[in-house]
Structure formats: C-alpha cells, structure tokens
Amino acid sequence: MSTPSAESRERSSRFVLSATAPAKPDRTTLDFLFDAIEKADAGDARALERLRECFPDVPALADSVSGLAYNAEASILVNVPPGAQALFRQQAANLRTDLREKGTGTALERMLIRRISLDYLASLQADQARALAPGETRSLELSRFYEHQADRAHRRFLASVESLARVRRLITPIAQINIAEQQLNVAGNVTTGKGNGSSGDAS
Secondary structure, three states, X not given: OOOOOHHHHXXXXXXXXXXXXXXXXXXXXXXXXXXXXXXXXXXOHHHHHHHHHHHXXXXXXXXXXXXXXXXXXXXXXXXXXXXXXXXXXXHHXXXXXXXXXXXXXXXXXXXXXXXXXXXXXXXXXXXXXXXXXXXXXXXXXXXXXXXXXXXXXXXXXXXXXXXXXXXXXXXHHHHHHHHHHHHHHHXXXXXXXXXXXXXXXXX
16 A cells, blocks of 8 residues: 655645635644644745645634734743643633623624733733742842833733723624614514504405
C-alpha cells in the first residue's frame, strides 16, 4: 500500500477546507494549517499563498488556530507561573461567559467583552507583581513603579467595562423597539384575520 505524497495530502487538506468548511476543524486540518504557518513564517512563499487561499474560504479557521486575543493573553501572562496562568485564564473565560449571557450578542459587544477580559487579566497580573513575596523587599522607587502599573491596569479595566455599559445602553432600546414592532405586526395580523372571518360569517 503506497503512502500519500505531500502534494496529495495538501490537495486533500485544501479540499476539506474549501468544500466541507467544518465549523470545528479536525486534527488533520489543524496540522496542515500549523505546518503551513510555520513554513510561511520561515519564508516559504507557496505556504503563504496556501494560507491566503484557505482563510477567505473558511474565515473561522483563523480563530480556531490562534486568535490575536489569545496571543495577547499569552503576552500578558508570560511572567506568571503556569498554575496561576491556568487560574487566571479560567477566571477570564468565566467573566466572558457571564458578560455574554447578559448581552444581545452583537459583534461590537463580543469585541468589548474580549477587551474587558484582557484588561482583567492585565489587572490581575499587575496586582500579583505589586504584591511582595514573604521576606521580599523593594526600594521605594520600585514599589512606586509597581503601584503605578497596577493603578493604570485598573483604570483600563474600568474604562473597558464602562464602554460595554454605554454600548449596551445604546443597543437595548433598539432591540426593544424591534421586538415591539414585531409584536404590533403580529397583533395587527391577528386583528385583520378576525375581521375577515367575521365578514365571511355574516355573508
């Protein structure tokens, strides 16, 4: 039994990407993408062209491989111990879930919720950096630096929360108006139907 060539595997992977457009890519598809990204980063023009052809066909694949927000999370937590990283990531995920459940699901809300989670992580990281370990000492200048960094992180977090609150205040009345219009249309149709039925009975 012959082993498929690299070219045939590439054609197969591209067929999967363009023809079936899976909502959740399988392992083979992801391996193909990771390999293409690695080669493109190393200067492989053909691999870069393959990526440019794949992503427009299935835009969601880009987020499946690695999102900019995920990379931002990794940058924020790069100096945090692995155990604390896992804890902080889960807390941020819980926060995003809670905020999404109370929203209308617009793209702008999703973007702001992601922004809030990043600022939340940065705030946690700044708090951890500011705290002194048992027996640790710092100069007054260094203590002021960490205090300033933590204050800035907190202000950014509060600003992103306020932005989401403002957007939701603007979006909610529109949603309420749309629902009210739908209810009026349904009520109007019911009334019209009853009127038609009455005239038919009378005749």
